[in-house]
Amino acid sequence: MWRGAFVAVLLGLVGGCVGVDQTGPCSARGVCAPWGVGEDEEESEGVEGEDPDDPGEGDGDGGDDADPGIPGADGLPCAVRDALAANCGMCHGASPSFGAPMPLTSYDDVVVPAPTDPTRRVYEMMMERMTAEAGMMPPDGNISEEDSAVILDWIAEGAPQDTDAMCGESEPDEPNPNVGPENLPCDAEYVMTAHADGNDEPFVVPTQGADNLYRCFVYASPFAAGEQATAWAPIIDDERVVHHWILYRASSGNYTHGSAVPCDVSLQLTADFVAGWAPGGENVILPDDVGLDLGQPGDFYVLQVHYNNTAHHPDAWDKSGVAFCSTPTARPKTAGILTLGTTGINIPPGAVAHEELGTCGFLSTIFWPPMHILSTSPHMHQLGRGFRTVLERTDGSSEVVTDIPVFDFESQGMYPNDPEIVVNPGDTLRSTCIYDNPGSASVGFGEGTSDEMCFNFVLAYPIDALANRNCGILF
Ligand code: HEC
Numbered sequence: 001m002w003r004g005a006f007v008a009v010l011l012g013l014v015g016g017c018v019g020v021d022q023t024g025p026c027s028a029r030g031v032c033a034p035w036g037v038g039e040d041e042e043e044s045e046g047v048e049g050e051d052p053d054d055p056g057e058g059d060g061d062g063g064d065d066a067d068p069g070i071p072g073a074d075g076l077p078c079a080v081r082d083a084l085a086a087n088c089g090m091c092h093g094a095s096p097s098f099g100a101p102m103p104l105t106s107y108d109d110v111v112v113p114a115p116t117d118p119t120r121r122v123y124e125m126m127m128e129r130m131t132a133e134a135g136m137m138p139p140d141g142n143i144s145e146e147d148s149a150v151i152l153d154w155i156a157e158g159a160p161q162d163t164d165a166m167c168g169e170s171e172p173d174e175p176n177p178n179v180g181p182e183n184l185p186c187d188a189e190y191v192m193t194a195h196a197d198g199n200d201e202p203f204v205v206p207t208q209g210a211d212n213l214y215r216c217f218v219y220a221s222p223f224a225a226g227e228q229a230t231a232w233a234p235i236i237d238d239e240r241v242v243h244h245w246i247l248y249r250a251s252s253g254n255y256t257h258g259s260a261v262p263c264d265v266s267l268q269l270t271a272d273f274v275a276g277w278a279p280g281g282e283n284v285i286l287p288d289d290v291g292l293d294l295g296q297p298g299d300f301y302v303l304q305v306h307y308n309n310t311a312h313h314p315d316a317w318d319k320s321g322v323a324f325c326s327t328p329t330a331r332p333k334t335a336g337i338l339t340l341g342t343t344g345i346n347i348p349p350g351a352v353a354h355e356e357l358g359t360c361g362f363l364s365t366i367f368w369p370p371m372h373i374l375s376t377s378p379h380m381h382q383l384g385r386g387f388r389t390v391l392e393r394t395d396g397s398s399e400v401v402t403d404i405p406v407f408d409f410e411s412q413g414m415y416p417n418d419p420e421i422v423v424n425p426g427d428t429l430r431s432t433c434i435y436d437n438p439g440s441a442s443v444g445f446g447e448g449t450s451d452e453m454c455f456n457f458v459l460a461y462p463i464d465a466l467a468n469r470n471c472g473i474l475f
Contacts, residue, residue, distance in 0.1 A: 075106055075163060076107050076162060080151055091138075096311065097239040097279070098240075099307070110123040121159075123159040184285070188231075195258070198260075199258070203318050205317070205318055207316070213309070223295070224297060225296065228334065229292035229324045232284050234320075235320055236320050242305060242320045243279075244306050245322075246273065246412065249302070265447050274301070275414065290335050291330055291334060292335045333461045335463055336464070337457050339456070340455070342472065344356065345443070345444050345453075347435045348437065348442050349439055353435075354436070355433065357433075358472050359429075362426050365424075365426055365427050367425070370422050375417055375458075376401060378455070387433055387434065387456070399421060
């Protein structure tokens with residue numbers, strides 16, 4: 001189920017807009033216009049143009065397969081090909097994306113030397129990463145036991161080539177109609193994207209040494225007082241190297257508009273989480289009576305992009321980021337971030353599955369109006385292995401708000417709650433951070449990358465009803 005959630009990171013939040021197909025009416029309230037009729041026309045023209053290629057015959061090297069499809073079986077047993085396509089294909093497609101260094105679509109792909117360790121073959125690394133505790137593949141750990149067994153058993157047999165496999169076409173990988181400003185039902189006037197330091201040129205992702213590069217792009221807030229966001233869209237420019245991004249807003253600190261700088265590790269403490277995207281993330285469209293708090297005109301926005309150029313692309317120039325639609329007049333309800341979690345962290349050396357608990361309890365929530373949760377974005381550092389937030393009702397029942405059994409520090413996004421979850425006065429929100437500590441020293445809370453954090457950034461409304469937007473956290 002969390003595979004779905006991962007794919008749906010940042011999913012449109014209006015009930016009617018979620019997972020809607022391209023043609024269906026979107027929302028009874030008309031929040032989402034049906035996606036451009038014009039575009040559909042364009043597409044069909046495109047298809048007509050390609051008709052001579054006759055789809056039925058396409059096989060082998062996938063000429064007209066545009067790129068992402070996984071053509072033929074290419075020496076892989078069909079079941080292996082399909083399991084790889086379903087679980088790895090989003091990133092390790094024919095042209096790899098989101099920082100994945102190699103394709104996993106053919107026999108040749110898996111028998112060549114591994115990108116980061118040429119003394120070993122890719123399939124050996126696959127075995128290692130699919131059974132790893134940390135750095136697991138797929139990154140959200142969500143692969144069915146069957147699919148995992150299909151791949152691992154085949155590798156255990158020595159990854160034999162299957163030249164006779166007749167599997168038919170694999171499922172085509174269609175572009176997602178719910179991603180990008182052009183697919184928003186409004187004009188996204190405000191765009192914040194990666195750029196060079198001090199000018200509008202693209203950010204040049206280095207060819208070497210950018211295996212794990214965080215860069216922060218700073219903007220003076222472009223929004224007027226009282227303006228609210230109504231929808232936003234990820235812009236993913238060079239998808240070969242963009243791994244994930246988080247947008248923060250800071251009301252104090254030493255920031256220069258237009259700068260592109262190394263990121264301050266304490267952003268989570270000194271700035272507010274605004275939005276995030278990870279592979280699979282989609283446009284967000286707020287319910288039509290809810291607007292997102294955009295802070296004060298003097299604030300700064302900091303777009304933190306995580307790049308991964310393990311494949312050493314020499315021409316990775318990027319302008320990824322986010323585009324916002326806004327309204328100058330506030331909507332009846334204001335959404336913003338409520339922070340849950342704890343700073344009371346003490347992870348002993350050698351600990352496995354150590355839990356820290358943050359409780360936002362009765363004494364806080366009893367003073368709240370019913371609080372609507374739209375999405376959550378957990379944050380831990382390198383030792384984080386799992387995360388969950390559970391809502392306990394006063395009648396003793398409970399509901400899962402966030403459940404990430406395999407947490408990956410490298411892939412942080414927003415996990416939508418659809419339908420939204422309503423916290424009633426007196427309910428308790430318990431957040432549990434789960435860590436492994438392979439080191440020989442205990443680890444506590446802190447800003448450094450070797451310290452730990454345990455937060456859940458919850459997008460909720462009406463946020464302006466809260467005097468304190470942290471709950472259960474003692475600083
Ligand atoms: C959401 C994107 C994504 C998915 C899905 C994904 N990977 Fe990855 N994979 C990456 C990224 C990014 C890297 C490079 C960073 C790293 O090593 O963690 C990577 C690296 C790897 C590596 C290491 C290669 C090397 O030489 O170091 C292996 C092996 C791998 N993936 C296998 C898989 C397999 C097998 C699956 C499916 C079962 C899978 N991945 C699914 C994104 C993904």
